[in-house]
Amino acid sequence: MYAGAAAGQHAALVQGASRGLGLEFVRQLLAEEAPGGRGGGLVVATCRDPANAEELRMLAAKHPSRLHVVPLDVTQQATIDVRDRSHSLTLSS
Secondary structure (H helix, E strand, O other): OEOOOOOOOOEEEEEOOOOHHHHHHHHHHHHOOOOOOOOOOEEEEEEOOHHHOHHHHHHHHHOOOOEEEEEOOOOOHHHHHHHHHHOOEOOOO
16 A cells, blocks of 8 residues: 555556656546545656646646655666655555
């Protein structure tokens, strides 16, 4: 569970979320509703340059409590190290 998710809330991590399939995955995840109409889970969207990801920023403004956008470039170890220190992500079944 992502540290920002409420108890019992699912979290999804989408890599490459600034365009194409990644952006569409984010849209679909945000459109999901949990059983009982409680709203969907938390979405953590990563991309190399969030400042230039206009559509992703608009979605984040529309869903501030559910969508967290973080910079991540998997080809740059420094961004991976920063993400590791600043976000707690524990995978569980």
